[in-house]
Amino acid sequence: MFLKIKLIIWMSILVISGLKAQELDRFQLEHQLKQHVSFLASDSLEGRGLGTEGKILAKHYIADKFSEFGLLPYNTEGYFQDFYVRIGMARVEATNVVGYLKGTDPLLVNEYIVIGAHYDHLGMEEVGHTIKIFHGADDNASGVAAMIELARYFSGHRDFLKRSVIFIAFDAEESGLLGSEHFAENNELVESSDIKAMFSLDMVGMYAANQGIDMKGISLLHEGEKLASDIARSYQISLKKMNDTVEPRTDTKSFGDEGIPAIHVFTGMKSPYHKPQDTFEKLDYEGMALITTFLGSLISELANMPQLKSANKMEKIQQDGAVKFNFGLNLLAGSSGHRFPDRFYTAKKILSFGVGMAAELKLPKNVGLQAEALYLGDGSKSSEGTFRRHSIMIPVNLNVYILNEMGGMFSTYVFGGPYFLQSFAGKNGGEEIDFTGLYNELEWGYQIGFGLDIMNWRVRGFWPVGLTNLHKDPEDVIKSKGGYFSIGYSF
Template sequence: MKKFYIFFLLIFLVQITFGQTFSSDKLSKHVHYLASEELEGRALGTAGKDKATSYILDHFQSAGLQPFFPSYKQEFDLKVNLAWVKATNVVGLVEGSDPALKQEYIVLGAHYDHLGRTKDRKDYYPGADDNASGVATLLELASYYGKPENRPKRSMIFIAFDAEESGLYGSKYFVDHVSADTLGQIKAMFSFDMVGMLSKNGGLGLKGIGTLADGKELAHKHARELQVKNVSSMIEMRTDTDPFGRRGIPAIHVFTGSKSPYHKPADKADLLDYPGMEKVAQYTADLVDDLAAQPEIAAINRMEEKRGKEGTHYQRFTYGLTFGLGSSRHLYKDEFYDAKSDVAASGGVRFQYRFHPQFSLNLEGLYNYNSSQSAQGTFSREGIMVPLNLQFGTNFYVFAGGYYTHYLKAKNGDQKLDFKDNLREQEWGANYGVGINYMRYDIRFQGTRGFQSIYKNGPKVMPTGFYISFTYNL
């Protein structure tokens, strides 16, 4: 009888030892190295970031992943301030076990770059939660799926993205440079970005899981040891899910909240919840195993429509709130002097329709104030301005077009002016300028010039202006 109990005790111990799929100790080891001072915050163009690249590549190889491209490295050049630096995505493949379904892919990704050293160079940004936690989870999932007994029916692409902090450049580069056939066979994408604070967050966020037709049901089905939150069909724009979502690919942000010292030197490895990360890894493996085995992975209609149309990887229609501040003046073309410039401002809404990846039409509705200095003090006008511009470019762009303004009131010094007499109530003119777009934000430098004098009769006085405009795209 004693031997019988010893036998079952040994079986129990073996199950504990070998039945544990993921290890908090291994997750902790990854994070402590990636967030260490040796890697100096993993900033672009630094030796520390290159060490992180090598660490991830070595792990992909040892886990049994094959290179997705001819090499594990997908390199591209990126301009940071005035210097060009080499950025590197690390991409590995686990081929599916089903002869037919292995032609389809599920992507698991996490960005590994961070902010580097502080400005005074005395400290560094460890980026333990953001995003050594996501990379550690990705590496352990690579080890899991790299084992022959865990191969899913569909193929798995593992991507450690570079240059996320600079503007999602790594994930953008991947979707822009993988073949159209391959991109069309990517059925879902999961991005692990900040997954180290499960207990503090009270659950796991899965924003975007609702873009899968049965995503919400799938999310709750496997939530045995943790609570799932934010199972919406909105794709997160501030992480690597965004470029995939814009191509009509269901993209899920796996996230335990901004509970760590976000983008601060205090985001250190000792603060993370490693048992919680173990639960996140196990939960994701269960969910992905289920998803990869389905006869068909279907997206909701909105995503299918994006995927089904040629070239709809860009968002066709956007709108936002805009505000501009600058100066204006009035040029007295028939006189020997010009009015001195004064304050100009505008604010309102902006609508953009992109009919080509590089071309769009922008329509704005603005309340406009412009003024200049006159002999009586300040000459000012207020009205409704409607600019219409053709834009060329995306991140950096140029634009030109025309505007119409209907003026509501005007003053010269303390005197209110009447549009029934000599002052022109309507104005047509030209817009032109350059702009920069970063995710949801636009900054534009633009000039305006009227085609007509502000007076119906009398001296020819031409209105001009210069604005710096800021737009937040909703």
């Protein structure tokens, strides 16, 4: 009996001590997060812009933390993955900071979870005689600080990790997701197929102001939303947006493009986003500590479950490779005319216009196959006045992408392919066009052009050339031509 009483007292002391330790850990975590952010967002780091001494200080600060925690380095030379980016005419060095912990399970050690946060920001701007520093506390010293503390936590519990975990501070995110893109496509540490999940911690410093966090992409993991919700309830943390979509405006996109479930952890836009006022004292460190401990528990579960599977939607993407489907609407305007090749004569052009739908199948290797269905009103000047026909035009183009910057948000391409056109009405002067006895209602030709995509907007210039005779009399050859400008939106 006395032994049982002693055992109960001893266990009670352990429980109370554990609770106090947790409270102390939370207090220490807030302090450590604030310490990281106050350094990374300080004036001396010059806004962590590409090419600045401040960004160099930041990368060494992060690497020193990785070393302090005993993370394995990216390669034999250390924690840095160097690469170059082009800013205007300048070629600027950039650096991802990479460390990792090996898992302990012989069957799962070669499966990886990536925890990433970009550490670059906008740098400085000279306005008159004043230098403005864009400190980037929320964007994204907050995410880097949380990532560093997760590295500290997991390094202290590495013996309990079955899967391996990679920690990455990405560079050049503000220049177009270039650091994450470089790692996803060129790293020498791990194959993309072995990365089972990726978390991008981007702007996690405003929990109270935004009343919760978003976790876009969590549903790309099998039962990921349920697991995150269950753990969130235990921490009384509010999860807002959860879905099965890879966020395209942060480093998740680079991993999603490789078929990896990628989750964006984000408190929201109630923040001094991209303003000099984004300073360290404005952040919610209590909320950051709550988010960090929640992520520690969630990622621990993912790292140790027997199978870490993608959801059905992600599995389809993985099976299809980098194949993507886009659907959009187009408006076009330009000029059209008719050639009379046997007479060495070209009719005067008229204003032409059109509207329609487009669908593109984007294939690997920067190639896309696009089909459109357009209404087109084209023609030329004629001896009777104006010849204008109304037609349905079906072009099929091969798009070849030349530039693909900012994680796919900005791209340029050239295209070309055949088209089919069927006219259904029209007038020549004041008379109806005779498509039964005088003119052909069917036309074949080709078109070439170039395009520019900016996020969901698509701007193109193109030139269709008719190959078949508009006139039914083979002795009277008339062929169409045109030049158009179009603007479209992809959903």
